[in-house]
Amino acid sequence: xxxxxxxxxxxxxxxxxxxxxxxxxxxxxxxxxxxxxxxxx
Amino acid sequence: xxxxxxxxxxxxxxxxxxxxxxxxxxxxxxxxxxxxxxxxxxxxxxxxxxxxxxxxxxxxxxxxxxxxxxxxxxxxxxxxxxxxxxxxxxxxxxxxxxxxxxxxxxxxxxxxxxxxxxxxxxxxxxxxxxxxxxxxxxxxxxxxxxxxxxxxxxxxxxxxxxxxxxxxxxxxxxxxxxxxxxxxxxxxxxxxxxxxxxxxxxxxxxxxxxxxxxxxxxxxxxxxxxxxxxxxxxxxxxxxxxxxxxxxxxxxxxxxxxxxxxxxxxxxxxxxxxxxxxxxxxxxxxxxxxxxxxxxxxxxxxxxxxxxxxxxxxxxxxxxxxxxxxxxxxxxxxxxxxxxxxxxxxxxxxxxxxxxxxxxxxxxxxxxxxxxxx
Numbered sequence: 001x002x003x004x005x006x007x008x009x010x011x012x013x014x015x016x017x018x019x020x021x022x023x024x025x026x027x028x029x030x031x032x033x034x035x036x037x038x039x040x041x
Numbered sequence: 042x043x044x045x046x047x048x049x050x051x052x053x054x055x056x057x058x059x060x061x062x063x064x065x066x067x068x069x070x071x072x073x074x075x076x077x078x079x080x081x082x083x084x085x086x087x088x089x090x091x092x093x094x095x096x097x098x099x100x101x102x103x104x105x106x107x108x109x110x111x112x113x114x115x116x117x118x119x120x121x122x123x124x125x126x127x128x129x130x131x132x133x134x135x136x137x138x139x140x141x142x143x144x145x146x147x148x149x150x151x152x153x154x155x156x157x158x159x160x161x162x163x164x165x166x167x168x169x170x171x172x173x174x175x176x177x178x179x180x181x182x183x184x185x186x187x188x189x190x191x192x193x194x195x196x197x198x199x200x201x202x203x204x205x206x207x208x209x210x211x212x213x214x215x216x217x218x219x220x221x222x223x224x225x226x227x228x229x230x231x232x233x234x235x236x237x238x239x240x241x242x243x244x245x246x247x248x249x250x251x252x253x254x255x256x257x258x259x260x261x262x263x264x265x266x267x268x269x270x271x272x273x274x275x276x277x278x279x280x281x282x283x284x285x286x287x288x289x290x291x292x293x294x295x296x297x298x299x300x301x302x303x304x305x306x307x308x309x310x311x312x313x314x315x316x317x318x319x320x321x322x323x324x325x326x327x328x329x330x331x332x333x334x335x336x337x338x339x340x341x342x343x344x345x346x347x348x349x350x351x352x353x354x355x356x357x358x359x360x361x362x363x364x365x366x367x368x369x370x371x372x373x374x375x376x377x378x379x380x381x382x383x384x385x386x387x388x389x390x391x392x393x394x395x396x397x398x399x400x401x402x403x404x405x406x407x408x409x410x411x412x413x414x415x
Contacts (some may be wrong), residue, residue: 011060015067022072030269033116033276036105036186036227 097281099129101157119231121199134205139176145184145213153371159379164386188217190315192226216343243318308342332358361410
């Protein structure tokens with residue numbers, strides 16, 4: 001059966017991987033979740 | 042090396058300088074397309090982008106993790122659109138539903154109660170109350186931590202824009218609602234567009250919005266600027282699993298580091314115009330509005346003020362400030378324990394039932410809950 005997906009070149013696949021890695025790095029740079037410490041009313 | 046990965050290194054020309062340049066260009070193009078799409082779509086504003094109310098049950102109150110979520114089964118999200126999207130109020134309104142929204146502070150949110158189903162709005166929701174025309178009364182807890190009337194206005198405004206139209210708004214108030222300890226509420230800080238728009242729309246010049254600045258739209262709405270909101274959104278989607286399993290959204294502390302409430306000596310309205318703005322907003326949507334003073338054992342000039350405001354605007358007020366003795370409170374004389382929530386809910390439901398039958402309440406604008414001292 002023929003693969004319906006377009007065949008990506010090696011360069012494109014490496015680029016997609018690096019792009020996704022870049023997104024993960026940016027999200028990781030967000031730091032820990034923010035606190036909202038309750039200090040009274 | 043396994044032959045499986047041979048394709049990756051077999052052609053040495055693939056790693057020539059020109060090939061690397063082509064890869065870099067593709068990464069840059071992909072990243073540019075992603076950022077443009079992000080700016081255009083604004084995914085965090087999309088109420089449909091959530092697993093709650095679909096895969097997981099909607100949250101019964103807004104998520105709040107006290108200390109950056111180290112122990113809480115969720116993390117803090119401060120974008121109103123995201124808080125509302127994960128809430129059960131975002132589920133489609135049923136044809137036979139009479140939708141009631143409760144606004145308020147930590148008392149109604151249910152601080153110190155780790156189960157949201159122990160809170161007043163959820164208890165009322167479970168009572169199966171019906172309107173005269175047979176619609177089922179569904180009640181939603183849209184209270185949030187830190188009393189601040191301007192925060193309630195922000196929540197109401199975004200809710201009315203984002204979810205199916207409610208049939209009734211119940212604004213629960215305490216003496217801190219218009220005299221808050223917080224100068225600028227975190228929800229105002231983190232939703233500057235909404236805060237500045239409402240301030241301008243309702244001419245709320247007396248509201249301090251320290252740190253809420255008008256920045257170029259593109260500077261605050263791009264992927265980089267919103268990355269921490271994206272992470273919180275993704276994490277809370279994952280936390281839907283624990284929510285589904287436990288229905289607990291707030292770990293209870295044995296010793297809560299709250300400040301003991303020792304009575305309020307003075308009171309001043311430090312949110313001028315906010316109550317009128319809430320009244321105008323509900324009138325604009327043609328939704329009835331009710332006020333409720335929450336139980337707390339104090340005598341404050343606030344009680345007289347809110348009664349005067351209710352009478353002036355002809356909006357029914359249920360004053361339950363003296364309803365409960367100290368044994369129904371937890372760390373402070375504002376935060377009720379589950380039994381306190383139940384008694385308070387019972388009083389509200391009786392009053393609501395009367396109001397549903399007769400919205401004029403026989404001409405009685407202010408109704409008093411019995412005092413525990415009597």
